Amino acid sequence: MQGAVVNKIKSKIAHGKFGEVYFVSSFPQYDVEYVTKLLAIFEHEGLISRIAKGVYVKARKTRFGVLYPSAFELVTEIAKRDKAVIIPTGATAANRLGFSTQVPMNTSFLTTGSGRKLSLGNRTVTLKHGAPRNFAFRGKLMQELVQALRGIGENNITQEDERQIAKLLAETPEKNTIEHDLLLAPVWMRQIIKRNIKGQDNEQMDRLLNR
Numbered sequence: 001m002q003g004a005v006v007n008k009i010k011s012k013i014a015h016g017k018f019g020e021v022y023f024v025s026s027f028p029q030y031d032v033e034y035v036t037k038l039l040a041i042f043e044h045e046g047l048i049s050r051i052a053k054g055v056y057v058k059a060r061k062t063r064f065g066v067l068y069p070s071a072f073e074l075v076t077e078i079a080k081r082d083k084a085v086i087i088p089t090g091a092t093a094a095n096r097l098g099f100s101t102q103v104p105m106n107t108s109f110l111t112t113g114s115g116r117k118l119s120l121g122n123r124t125v126t127l128k129h130g131a132p133r134n135f136a137f138r139g140k141l142m143q144e145l146v147q148a149l150r151g152i153g154e155n156n157i158t159q160e161d162e163r164q165i166a167k168l169l170a171e172t173p174e175k176n177t178i179e180h181d182l183l184l185a186p187v188w189m190r191q192i193i194k195r196n197i198k199g200q201d202n203e204q205m206d207r208l209l210n211r
Helices: 002-014 032-044 071-082 090-096 140-152 159-171 178-182 187-195 202-209
Strands: 021-023 049-052 055-057 060-062 065-067 086-088 106-111 116-120 123-129
Touching: 002 032, 021 071, 032 049, 032 055, 071 086, 071 106, 071 116, 071 123, 086 090, 086 140, 090 106, 090 140, 140 159, 140 178, 140 187, 159 187, 178 187
Parallel strands: 106 123
Antiparallel strands: 021 055, 049 055, 049 116, 060 065, 086 106, 116 123
């Protein structure tokens, strides 16, 4: 019986896609302690890589070392499992939105789920449980933009950053949610965002600028 269980779990992992994340709870039909031991054995065999306590990923082994999926792909998979929402923060958000071309070695996200740290070789991914107000935005761009600008800092915003804000808002205007979301942003961000909004209708623009 145990041999059959080993083969079933091993086969599922072996046929899984690159970047697949596995938890002990990924195999609910089997005993938790037994699955925990099996995943540790499969890690030792090189089938999966451990990235946090009880969390494994199917990574690629290359002659240059272990190749992991992107941090965003990993946390997206974990968020699905946790039925959680995630938002990149700081330098991670700034890089995703094009304010910086430098990919941070240590990436960070807010989550409505459990906080945890993932170790991807020499990189760290931090998931921090965030306050509900961070997830009150209705538009996806605005919630990331606020986190990016917070990471850059009020006194460090350049003309180039403002041009990038205008570009982002033009590409993803979020006309149906921008009025609501602006009120959730700090006052200094609100002012910067307002002066870089283009393409809104005149009536909506008047309302935004007079708030």
